[in-house]
Amino acid sequence: MYFNKVQYRKYAQLFLQSIKAQKVDFCEIRFQENLIEDISFKNLNIENIYNIDRRGVSIRVLYNGNWGFSASSDISQKTIEDIFNEAFGMVEHLSEGTVKITSEEVYQDEDIQEVLINPFEVPISEKIEYISSIQNDILKEKNIDFADASLIQVYEKKLYLNSSGSDIYQERCRLFPSFMMYRVNPELTTLKFYTRPVSEGYEYFKNFPFKEEILRANENIYQKSKAKEVISGKYNLLIDPSNLWLTIHESIGHSTEMDRVLLYEANYAGSSFASVDGIGELVYGSEKVNIVGDRTQKNGLASVKYDDEGVKTSKFDIIKNGLLEDLQTNREIAAFSGRENSNGCSFANSYSSFPLQRMPNVSLLPNQTKDLGFKDMLNIMGDGIYIKGDGSWSIDMQRYNFQFTGDLFYEVKAGKIVGMVKDLSYQSNTQDFWKSCVEVGGQSTYSLEGAFNCGKGQPSQVAPVSHGAPVSLFKDIKVLNTKNEN
Ligand SMILES: [Zn+2]
Incomplete structure (x- = not known):
């Protein structure tokens, strides 16, 4: 299974040309895939690994001033017909609603974010080993007693077509490494690394200067605890x-x-x-x-x-x-x-x-x-x-x-x-x-x-x-x- 945008586009185009799509004032079809993975650690132990591939299609219709919407994780020509019927069925018999939308320019375009390393192409064993080695270095420091780590990765693909003629394909990558340290004496003190959530590839995590950050954290948590x-x-x-x-x-x-x-x-x-x-x-x-x-x-x-x-x-x-x-x-x-x-x-x-x-x-x-x-x-x-x-x-x-x-x-x-x-x-x-x-x-x-x-x-x-x-x-x-x- 993969995000077959060529096939999906054909389904959508065929449907948008059909009589059914002409029944409504506006219709948009969005195919979307979100690969999401979160690896979290407590000290040197893996606490949780969450990994999901969320992929499907939705249709939104505007009819007589009302929105209808439906979605399915199954993607086929028939599904698109089915979810259209569901979305249209929601609004078909409603009295006139208040929804209007602006008229916008039509685009046919593709925009794929450039990343050096797609995090979903890095073996999970390598990511686990890397986080584990950082945790190991953190816990060696004398002022730090416990440490949590988490690495959330998202890869998003979207193919969007609407009844005005737009046809847009886009890909985005996001990464959020976060680390929290704890010192117990003289009272519980916490400290975060200054890793940021970013829209970048895995290279952001690989290139982050953890050695310097660990030294700084060791000093800062001590100073903070006695501030x-x-x-x-x-x-x-x-x-x-x-x-x-x-x-x-x-x-x-x-x-x-x-x-x-x-x-x-x-x-x-x-x-x-x-x-x-x-x-x-x-x-x-x-x-x-x-x-x-x-x-x-x-x-x-x-x-x-x-x-x-x-x-x-x-x-x-x-x-x-x-x-x-x-x-x-x-x-x-x-x-x-x-x-x-x-x-x-x-x-x-x-x-x-x-x-x-x-x-x-x-x-x-x-x-x-x-x-x-x-x-x-x-x-x-x-x-x-x-x-x-x-x-x-x-x-x-x-x-x-x-x-x-x-x-x-x-x-x-x-x-x-x-x-x-x-x-x-x-x-x-x-x-x-x-x-x-x-x-x-x-x-x-x-x-x-x-x-x-x-x-x-x-x-x-x-x-x-x-x-x-x-x-x-x-x-x-x-x-x-x-x-x-x-
Ligand atoms: Zn908010």
Whole structure:
């Protein structure tokens, strides 16, 4: 069994030419395969191996203002007829609905991401041996007592055809190696490696500088375990992209999804404090804050040439010089709000999933006028705290009031790192926080971070998404001591 796109295309073309497909206002057929493998370790033992080949076809029809949808893991000419009948059967007798979609350009194209090593072509024994050797090196270090590891790999193939004439084939590869270390004394202390989830081949994992990372982790976990507790109060915060990506995801990514703004969608992440009227008006942050939605960014987890409605993706401003500039849309939401075109934010995580409006890569742009490096940013801050790595968080259902922790917190005095503090969270609301952004670092401090599993919808779907940011400076942010809860 393999993804036979030549055969699948023939099935779809034949069906789209048939009388049946002509009965509906719009019809799209998506063949999709997701190879997923997760190898996880606890110390030197394999904890779990999850391996799945999820392949099938779905049909979505628009008829009289209503969506019908059906899918099957069996792929044949007959199946396509059958699932069309099911999808059409759902809407055939419904009264007129409200769904409209934008009219979009038609494409016939193929886009295969270039990777050096497809992780599914590496023997599993080799991957296990490699992770085991890293774990072995980690556990040899004197300050580390336990270590968890996981390597998630995804290879995705999508063939999309619609009744307007689009015919698009795409392949993407994603990888997420993650390592967590534990020290028991004087109290339980955890630390993460700065491996990132990426849209790259196995070479990202093979080439990652684990030797240096292990030495750093051994020193950092020791320093973290004996760090003094933070004293709550207002601080200047210099936030690393390894921490800021999550704040961008929660306070900007989710709140600028137009379906949430319109209260069309509220599952998982709630709705939004932002409004359509706020476009061009809402002061989201300081003039240093420039945020783009970009599914064309190299190695971005949400990057793809065409989305799952056949719309060519692009880079667009979401926040420009602190002002709300645009919202994320798919074809339905764009039409619903009176727009001519979607900005390409549709995604389905499996062949059997209804495509939803999903977040593009949402990133904070680096400083365009001054190439400020990390040391420059420390000097500009003077006194404060430098935060690295992500931790837990909470945010309300309007994506407004929030609290974020982190992995490492460094005390900075007169532009120099003088030691570590611990048990810190920063608390603010979306507008106050982004308005307090007084400087952003240059390109040299920029890093593309992200998440593999952003949840949305019912039934729930997960989506991968990247968030880039430079090291950024925020003035007078409320810091809490999470241990004393004050
Ligand atoms: Zn999310």
